Amino acid sequence: MSIEAEYLRIIIERFKSVKSLGDKTIEQLSENEIHWRINEDSNSIAIISKHLSGNMISRWTDFLHSDGEKPDRNREQEFADDLSSKNDMIEYLEKGWNTLFEALKSLKEEDLLKNVFIRGEKHLVIDAIERQLAHYSYHVGQIVYIGKQLKGENWESLSIPRGKSEAYLQEMLKKHQPK
Numbered sequence: 001m002s003i004e005a006e007y008l009r010i011i012i013e014r015f016k017s018v019k020s021l022g023d024k025t026i027e028q029l030s031e032n033e034i035h036w037r038i039n040e041d042s043n044s045i046a047i048i049s050k051h052l053s054g055n056m057i058s059r060w061t062d063f064l065h066s067d068g069e070k071p072d073r074n075r076e077q078e079f080a081d082d083l084s085s086k087n088d089m090i091e092y093l094e095k096g097w098n099t100l101f102e103a104l105k106s107l108k109e110e111d112l113l114k115n116v117f118i119r120g121e122k123h124l125v126i127d128a129i130e131r132q133l134a135h136y137s138y139h140v141g142q143i144v145y146i147g148k149q150l151k152g153e154n155w156e157s158l159s160i161p162r163g164k165s166e167a168y169l170q171e172m173l174k175k176h177q178p179k
Helices: 003-027 045-060 075-079 086-106 109-113 125-154 165-175
Strands: 115-118 121-124
Touching: 003 045, 003 086, 003 109, 003 125, 045 075, 045 086, 045 125, 109 125, 115 125, 121 125
Parallel strands: none
Antiparallel strands: 115 121
């Protein structure tokens, strides 16, 4: 396997991992909780999700052939909390993730060193991918943080719970020990 093919495989897995953290957080939240904001200048999980999806749809539609900032994108509208329900939010977010994964799966090894444009700025494809992974991780991290604060002691951990590090390490070592 080439390094380019391995990179494409790994990057898809990384995006899936980021998506999973957001999905598992959103599953724990109520209809009201997805709209909670600490103040008027902050974003709710619904707003962050709407922005994520709008970005994904713009960046990854016709990825190799058109600027990633599509003329029909209304970025400012992404920050209006106007999704009527949790299901609408999830549906719109899934549209974004599906657009991303379809674009990534269509890439060929030789595409990684091609140029794409975002707001007129030239990027290597590999750089554009990494840029979006960082951006989406940042926003999903916000979603997780808000969700964890809202749920408090009812939060279902998405990683190794406090006080369980050693047990987890031993479990992983046993699992991956040569047989």
